[in-house]
Amino acid sequence: MDAVARSCVAQRTVTVLENVAIARDTFRLRLEDPEMARSIVPGQFVMVRPGPGTDPLLGRPFALYDVARDASGAALGFDVVFLVIGRGTAALAGRRPGDRVVVWGPLGHGFGPPPGRSAVFVAGGIGQTPFLALGRWWLGRASYGAGLFPSDSPAGPFATSATLLYGVRTAALAAGVEDFERAGIAVELATDDGSAGHRGFVTDLLARRLDRGERPAKVVGCGPPAMLAALS
Template sequence: MSKLHAKYYADKMTQVQSAIEQNELVGEKTYRLRVAAPAIAASVVPGQFVMIRLAGTDAPLIGRALAVYNVTNDSTGTPTWIDLVYLRKGVMTETLANAALGTAVTLWGPLGNGFSNTPCDRLIMAVGGIGQTPMLTLGREANGSQSFGSPARENGWSQNVELIYGARKKSFLAGVDDFRAADFDVTLCTDDGSAGVRQLVPDVLAARLAELSKDERIRVVTCGPEIMMEKVAKVCAEAEVDCDVSMETPMACGIGVCFSCVAKVRQEGPEPWDYKRTCVEGPIFNANDICW
């Protein structure tokens, strides 16, 4: 393992304790949780995440990494609340789903590198499962409807924003109204055809890329099951389109200490690849760099 470069240190994170203000069911086994965390809300950029655990207890002991789904301002325009969307699966998320309003949670973040705000003509977000969670903020920054970071990053860097969102069935699609309200072009696909088209996300993406002009600067970002992201990466490579992936490897610390979240990433030098910590050197990587 090569030495971790200073730019990947998690020294800009803040640890806060806050009470759960909302914890709503937004899809089958899918919840949206809201907490007041002004320090995190003010500095987070799209694609970054927080670690969360229940405060004052060691059961469960290990926190859970959750992408920041949304940032909401108070009446003065100050970023104050963050929303986290999660799937109830496992001890930590089961505990969160059963937590009453007012329950104290500890969060540390923002963590990870986040998506770049590289200009393009068209941003296509290809997601599956719970992979939609980092895309609301990214799309809003891209179309200029919201700014993120401290100092605020440049927004309005894409002329068009599309979301291709797949799930097993209609009931698992969460946040669709939020994406439409944000003025994204939304295409839904389900395994059983209960919503949208009965196709897989990579196939829908391939057809979409084939019909778009080759003169457009197209950028694809993807998040979801690894097998889906691998196929999206292949589609983009064949179409010669830039693609970034948001890796969802399990994390324990979120700050690069425990080495539990490493991914095989290609590199230059005598060794063709190395293990990279998804929590600090990711979770966003160029799709061509991942050893699938």
């Protein structure tokens, strides 16, 4: 698997298809790159630079949000979601359809096979981004990898359910909730200010489930270090 991962990593300049705000200071960027879209799998990420120049010199790492497909189901590009927090992401937020950006990837390792029972994703801040594609795969609603890391290879039964526990500072920062719901992934929110869902830590939502006797087959977390420490 590692050899395959290294062999398909490439850097190229690609075209922006869409760039839309989906929450406060949060954008979904769709890039035209059929080769990347055919090879990337849930859990991997790409480096994205706003243009072919040298400012900023370094790309920004973004997890695969999902693969974009045409009416026939053929992969035509991929989506990433990002929060504007600095010069690089501010430049990306200003990109329009037809603009060109530099991508490098796919990088990292994909997630393991479906758990066969229920799955719970725990996300804080912008940490929900890897879980849309993962949830769609684990629920049997999409496949990824086109033979490189084939997510549709025999790996036991698909998940019976998937739930996203999603914590943000305030409701205006909750990004992509409708995308998850359309994919059949239940969403429970926690906000610091109580503007939506549970007021408090997102890990409280998981603790409640465990206290009720629920035992998901797999719990996967992505978010700030303090949240991940609480999960461990």
